Amino acid sequence: MDPLIVASDLHKSFGSTHAVKGVSLSVRAGEAYGLVGPDGAGKTTTMRLLVGALSPDAGTAQVGGFDLQLRTEEARAGLGYLPQRFSLYGDLTVVENLQFFAQVRGVGSADFVKRAAELFKFVGLEGFEHRRADQLSGGMKQKLGLACALVHQPKVLLLDEPTGGVDPVTRQDFWQLIIRLLTEGTAVIISTPYMDEAARCSRIGFMHTGRLLVEGTLRELTASMAGRVLELAAHPKDTVKRTALADPDVEDVLTFGDRFHLRVKEAAGPLARLPGALAEAGATVERLRSVPPALEDVFISLLASSAKGN
């Protein structure tokens, strides 16, 4: 099956800011591609290039087999986009917004009534049809945005931080919706600052300063770090951190809530040495063990090595 979205070597600069530097990716039907990265990494710019809201300085993008530069309208016909910033009309009601986008997208008025009922049920906006969009809560605004992006039943869906500023319950709802769309065969690109959300995607690309540093499934990404993460539960914090970092095989110490993740060159040495060293430093150790790496471990290690490389 051919991929529904293909980007190759996209570049985009704003003045002296090189926001996207050679991004290539492809997404197939039923696949969710998670674009993760810190603020300013270039996620939004990449999305905008993929919907043709910006034109690239170099590189090409295809959606549904159509080149976005050469056959823009055909490419867009099968594309739904939920921008990071709320981009519906606040002075129009929920149903007026949906109707407007249905009409400009060429959804027939006979189909619209059925489609609207379906979509409002799907996203959970029933009963709010006649509320003005600017009077909706943040989560409901995003749901309306999703409904408008889905009104023409696109094969490709781009969601730019759809769960930003949304409460945890609504976030779960949102993911249920996305999973349903995936099972129906939609190709989805979703950007998110949350690692737990990224971990749900079929493939994950980690973006930093305009580059895709790595890309792969959760398993592939974490494989490179297998056996190199230790979980440590100990206190007091400062002493633990200092002592752990002093070990020759410990590269980095991350705080994970009330625990620490140690990135190590290899596990055996620190596992043997650390309990003694920590006790000597006056720390109380509750637990030290090797754990499977989380996405954070992978990305922070990548950031560290890319910082070293520069």
Place this chain on the structure above:
Amino acid sequence: MRRLRALIRKEFTHMRRDPRTLVMILIMPILQLFLLGYISNDVRNISAVVFDQDNSRASRALLDAYRAADYFSLDYVAYSEADVTQLIDSGQARAGIIIPPSYGGDLAAGRSAEVAVLIDGSDPTIANAALSAATFVGQAHATNIRFQQLAVRGPAAVTAGLPFEVRTRVLYNPDLLSSYNIVPGLIGTILLFTTMGLTANAIVRERERGTIEQLIVTPIRNWELILAKITPFILVSMVDVVLILLVGTLWFGVPIRGSVLLLLALSGLYLLPNLGLGLLISTFARTQQEAQIVILPLMLPFWMLSGFIFPIAAMPAALQVISRFIPLTYFLVIVRSIVIKGVGIEILIPQIAALSIFAVLLLGIAALRFRKTLD
């Protein structure tokens, strides 16, 4: 077509949901009209000099009418036209009423007589009052005479047109701001505001609120978006023109001598270069505030240099050249000619040509620059 309809409907919904803007668009011209039109009308007892060459019962009746109306205080009597101008020159009198020797005879014979009123234009406020009072009182008196004639002699004996006409001449400031000038000028400036200013804002708003980002990914074409944005303002502008004309004629007594249809058609033509400017501004500005920063300084020279406020002939040569690049300049000539002089389209060809050239240029450049992208 469905897309365009949906877009236009959306624009009208925006307009409906923002009644303040709509009310402003419709009320502002009327407000300005009353403001500018009435600056003049509260002045009373303007000192005037009378040169009555006829000195008949008819001429004295006319002067009584002027006296009674309270606008003029007939302080001086002159025995030559030179005396009249001398008194006005010296500032002792603000106006001069000159009745020709044949006045009484002409009236009696049913010929049209002509009364001249000279007005000192150096103080526009007083001059405006004098101008409208001179015309108004004259017309009222002429109508009275007409009714008397009708009563006495019957319709057959009465000629068409009023029995006499007041010819006003403003000294020193011939293109004086008066309701005769204000009405045409207001049509021009209000249209400038609604089309250039509001169109630019309506488009920039999509960018400012981020809604453009969702519009971009729809199959809406540039021209559809442009057309949808300007349609409501074209309609509202036309309503404004009709409103100003109605209030101008019914309240301020400005006669529309030419064809109203021609005036509306040419108002439509005048909208085009302004819409082009509005679109052009919208391609530069990211926020409505940025658009305002461009629009306000642009409106000012348009007002000042178009001949609305100051007569073009009295401007320095350099400014006269600039005035030729302002669409309003041509439109003012058009409106004044149609409203006041009643001329037809054949006289206005140069102005129509100029406006057409502006329209093509500005709309062309704007359409080329207008991009449905974020960069």
